[in-house]
Amino acid sequence: MQSIGDALGLAVALVLSGDPDLLEIVLLSLQVSLTATVLACMIGLPIGALVAIGRFRGRNAVLILMNALMGLPPVVVGLLVYLHLSRSGPLGFLGLLYTPTAMIIAQTILIAPIIAALSRQVLEDLHTEYADQFRSFCLTRLQTVQALLWDARYSLLTVGLAGFGRAVAEVGAVIIVGGNIDHLTRVMTTAIALETSKGELGLALALGMILLAIALGVNAAVQSVRMTAARQAYV
Amino acid sequence: MSSNRFAATAIAMILAGAASAQDTSIIVQSTTSTANSGLYDYLLPLFQAETGIQVNVVAVGTGQAIKNAENCDGDVLLVHAKASEEKFVADGFGTERIDLMYNDFVVVGPASDPAGVVGMTDVQAALTQIAEQGVMFASRGDDSGTHKKELSLWASTDVDPTASSGGWYRETGSGMGATLNAGIGMGAYVLTDRATWISFGNKQDYQISVQGDDDLFNQYGVIPVSPEKCPNVNIDAAQTLADWLVSAEGQEAIAAYTVADQQLFFPNAPTN
Numbered sequence: 001m002q003s004i005g006d007a008l009g010l011a012v013a014l015v016l017s018g019d020p021d022l023l024e025i026v027l028l029s030l031q032v033s034l035t036a037t038v039l040a041c042m043i044g045l046p047i048g049a050l051v052a053i054g055r056f057r058g059r060n061a062v063l064i065l066m067n068a069l070m071g072l073p074p075v076v077v078g079l080l081v082y083l084h085l086s087r088s089g090p091l092g093f094l095g096l097l098y099t100p101t102a103m104i105i106a107q108t109i110l111i112a113p114i115i116a117a118l119s120r121q122v123l124e125d126l127h128t129e130y131a132d133q134f135r136s137f138c139l140t141r142l143q144t145v146q147a148l149l150w151d152a153r154y155s156l157l158t159v160g161l162a163g164f165g166r167a168v169a170e171v172g173a174v175i176i177v178g179g180n181i182d183h184l185t186r187v188m189t190t191a192i193a194l195e196t197s198k199g200e201l202g203l204a205l206a207l208g209m210i211l212l213a214i215a216l217g218v219n220a221a222v223q224s225v226r227m228t229a230a231r232q233a234y235v
Numbered sequence: 236m237s238s239n240r241f242a243a244t245a246i247a248m249i250l251a252g253a254a255s256a257q258d259t260s261i262i263v264q265s266t267t268s269t270a271n272s273g274l275y276d277y278l279l280p281l282f283q284a285e286t287g288i289q290v291n292v293v294a295v296g297t298g299q300a301i302k303n304a305e306n307c308d309g310d311v312l313l314v315h316a317k318a319s320e321e322k323f324v325a326d327g328f329g330t331e332r333i334d335l336m337y338n339d340f341v342v343v344g345p346a347s348d349p350a351g352v353v354g355m356t357d358v359q360a361a362l363t364q365i366a367e368q369g370v371m372f373a374s375r376g377d378d379s380g381t382h383k384k385e386l387s388l389w390a391s392t393d394v395d396p397t398a399s400s401g402g403w404y405r406e407t408g409s410g411m412g413a414t415l416n417a418g419i420g421m422g423a424y425v426l427t428d429r430a431t432w433i434s435f436g437n438k439q440d441y442q443i444s445v446q447g448d449d450d451l452f453n454q455y456g457v458i459p460v461s462p463e464k465c466p467n468v469n470i471d472a473a474q475t476l477a478d479w480l481v482s483a484e485g486q487e488a489i490a491a492y493t494v495a496d497q498q499l500f501f502p503n504a505p506t507n
Contacts, residue, residue: 088307088308179262197271
């Protein structure tokens with residue numbers, strides 16, 4: 001039985017050894033999940049903002065749908081993307097299956113609803129607060145959306161981090177559309193699944209700890225950006 | 236501005252990702268048993284050094300590997316379920332099926348041997364005894380080559396294990412390693428291929444309980460995917476890989492691969 005202490009030691013040793021394979025896997029994880037987060041924000045933030053300020057028929061149904069889609073199972077997303085990108089699928093001619101691009105597409109679909117639903121809540125609260133002010137300025141809808149997104153930017157960073165956290169931690173979608181191919185589509189989570197299936201539980205746990213450290217690093221980086229910006233705002 | 240730069244970076248990253256898959260590379264749809272044993276990590280660099288062809292392995296269960304290849308998502312199929320492979324070729328998805336190598340299946344169980352089957356060489360008798368005593372047995376339950384083999388072994392006994400599914404017969408629906416992890420956690424007997432077992436890292440107190448029956452023979456075959464069904468396949472590279480694997484050189488390389496001083500796969504391609 002491997003203990004958590006052993007795994008922690010192994011994790012530290014792995015990082016210190018500067019193993020090029022590990023570095024490759026870490027970088028691919030970051031590349032895929034950060035790209036997916038940026039794309040999901042580009043899709044999810046405008047949708048969240050429009051729903052936040054809009055008053056239209058069926059709005060409640062849209063809200064319920066957006067919130068429900070936050071619970072999209074990664075395996076289902078993986079399967080849907082696989083069926084479309086498969087050579088026998090409608091987008092098979094693109095030759096994207098088993099590439100990092102396919103993984104980015106799957107993770108973008110997975111987290112765009114999270115970004116949309118959470119940003120909708122944040123922006124709607126802010127909009128309620130500023131509604132009178134916006135009315136007095138006679139802002140257009142586009143200007144309102146821009147003002148809201150700018151004012152809520154720090155809260156929206158947290159929304160982005162929630163999406164990134166979901167993307168970098170999921171294994172169900174990327175293992176189907178990426179195939180966990182060594183030196184091509186292997187990321188942290190699929191490597192952990194592989195080592196677990198090989199019975200190398202200590203190594204799997206060590207990789208898990210490194211993944212956790214990466215998530216910590218990304219969150220710390222965003223936090224420091226936020227604090228620096230906040231300090232400048234008060235000067 | 237900044238959002239444009241974000242978009243540009245994102246698009247550049249996507250293009251970089253797509254470009255890295257555009258080199259002369261082929262995809263082999265294969266099984267977890269061959270990939271997890273490290274065989275490909277040993278063989279493929281030798282092949283690539285000689286031919287310059289990059290081989291990417293997708294390791295899933297045999298059932299899923301065949302389905303993926305039928306969807307044209309692979310150039311070569313390398314699995315271990317002869318009847319399904321012959322059907323794959325008969326249906327026109329593969330150009331030909333060639334015997335490549337073999338090893339054998341074993342039944343592993345706890346050292347305490349609760350069903351008293353250690354040392355038996357008649358696998359059907361051993362399985363019957365496990366069933367009669369109601370000792371737990373963990374099945375892959377995932378339509379993999381190993382699962383098909385296990386079902387065929389049960390079929391030649393008087394026991395219908397699926398009637399006890401959820402009782403002493405546990406279908407994990409997972410890969411070989413995951414099933415071994417689960418089986419070892421439950422104290423269940425498990426049918427596994429020998430290569431996976433030798434290279435498996437979480438054996439705990441488990442040992443090989445039953446081995447040596449001719450019915451436990453495990454044959455692997457290699458099939459290039461047919462360009463008639465799948466115009467996208469790189470048939471030249473696929474054929475080059477198949478030819479190399481069954482050549483004297485490829486067969487020697489397979490024989491030379493060992494883990495813990497044990498040979499995992501025994502080449503048996505027909506010589507012409």
